[in-house]
Amino acid sequence: MGHYITIATCNLNQWALDFEGNRDRILESIKEAKRQGARLRVGPELEVCGYGCLDHFSENDLYDHSWETYGQILADPATHDILLDIGIPIIHKSIKYNCRIISYNGQILLIRPKLYLANDGNYREMRYFTPWNRPKYYEEYQLPKFIAKITGQNRVTFGDCIVETLETRLGCETCEELFTPESPHIAMALDGVEIFTNSSGSHHELRKLDTRLQLITEATEKCGGVYLYANQKGCDGDRLYYDGCASIIVNGKMVAQGSQFSLQDVEVISATIDLDDVRSYRNQKSASNQAVNQSSTYKAIQTDVELSPSSHVFDPTIIPTKTRPIKFHLPEEEIALGPACWLWDYLRRSKCGGYFLPLSGGIDSCATAVIVHSMCRLVVASISDPQVLTDIQALTHDPSFVPKTPQEIAEKLFYTSFMGTENSSAETRSRAKELASKIGSYHVDLNMDNLVSSVVSLFEVATGKRPIFKIFGGSQTENLALQNIQARLRMVLSYLFAQLLPWTRGKSSAGLLVLGSANVDECLRGYLTKYDCSSADINPIGGISKTDLKRFIAWAEINFELPILNDFITATPTAELEPITADYVQSDEIDMGMSYDELSRFGRLRKVDKCGPLAMFIKLYHEWSQPPYNLTAEQVAEKVKRFWFFYAINRHKMTTMTPAYHAEQYSPDDNRFDLRPFLINPRFPFASKKIDEIVKAINERNKEIDSNNISVD
Structure with missing residues (x-):
């Protein structure tokens, strides 16, 4: 007749250390379930x-506050008559664990610590917690006195149980644990577990969701069963956006x-499932034979606990889901939605007056502006949500808005400015002004030549020397200094105008x-001025590649109905920090000595594939010596050496980079994600010698092949 059970999981927009807010969102999710x-x-x-x-997990107060908050949840009658799986940190025998508490009707059934901890990239769980790396082992846990009064229990089971x-x-x-080679769901399935719950704190990266969902679907496709995946959603106070997608x-x-991206603080999804479907599915596989062999x-x-009260009678009103x-979202949609949700959370929780953006007329600041526009679109689309309406009215100080x-x-919360100099073109100024008009930002168009001239004159008075640009006969040192003056003054003006x-x-x-x-590629290469207008409070595109930003702008041109964006896509990327003449227009890619596509490849090999200079050269030689590139070994070696040189000499810039939305696995963010020294020999002499030896061997081999071919002819 079927064993029907209705089960629920959720996305919650939790905020680090917001115990009361987190409690209320947990309670709301339970009531909604x-x-x-x-x-x-x-x-x-x-x-x-x-x-x-993060390091607040080192504070004992956090664990006390967590228990107090959990006690309030447990004591609330609204949380009864439903089996609860709640995530909480716990100290057991003086050791800190990342735990789950399973409870029912105010009684704690099990405290289950995490077996395998995430400890790579953005994750530092072993900095705070100890893994319970003893599968199927359990002990007794002494509950805090005030929790014992609520539950009537003194001790509960603590460990890897079901x-x-x-x-x-x-x-x-x-x-x-889902991502580990020997995931617990395998052993649990062989021991008769039919429902698996997964509490997660998984962040967004472009094109990452398919990997996560593939692992979940494969888990139950292989073992059979029901998998409930819950995740945090939103910005909880740092660079990451947790992208929900409870399933x-x-x-x-x-x-x-x-949803993967939304402004809802609490999102609960449910399904009615038939346990007989799991049993039938498993009986078609060899799991039963393997199960009886478990020692x-x-x-x-x-x-x-009775999860299926009507299982003994047929109820035609209960229909399996x-x-x-x-x-899945396209990467372009992910860029439109993820950073926009992150910006909204950051703004409403910081309670600032809005955002200010130096809008240069280039594609990077354009993309940033369009992401803010996307945030505004999301707010309008979600205005029926009471929390969203309350937040926007609080930010604008207008209870009737x-x-x-x-x-x-945008007119109330978004401010933009074109900070032009004599090196700026009419085209970039015009693009910035029109984009600001289309998205509704309060725009200031200004010239800062007097400010730049004053600084240069001050230097001349102090030293007796006046620097000039390279195209007028100046040195590279003078040329770079004059560019940096403009860039850094824009940062000073940005903060003045923002205030x-x-x-x-x-x-x-x-x-x-x-x-x-x-963008992430310019950060990786160091193609920016330290403490220039890239220095800000937060950066929504600091983890996104130039290539993806171009695709995003092309997508937004159509989907956001902004024809002006086509002008940004077709324009040559330029910093506009050097004079424009009849024979010269500054180009970012020429200045960098490498293309943005090449930078993305360098970045992925360096961070994701863990390649040093030698390994990178070998991989790229195999790729770039073939069509359509057809590069020689010398050319590949030169590109690799150039990348590592500029990466190394600019590594120090990453120590001061603006906190950026994390969207790429090859982000060079020194402060959280990419922990490498910032003083490195930029020549990498040992690796360079090895590369030269391989180039020589390749050339000798090619000569030998050519010689043999001539002999045959």
């Missing part, structure tokens, strides 16, 4: 305190999927957040 008829609710990893607390209800078995798998998968097929089993926490296709268009929001522009309009005294607009 019950409204949807669910008997099991799964939440994100470390949802009580927020996943991204929970058995009257109908089925449930097991936990936490985030990183319910049955036997490798998606039955429910939450060790999990401790099962026996309960009287149908499967559905998995939804109900925006109908993105431009209405005072709202005041000039009679707005709130709250200042603006300055947005940076240096």
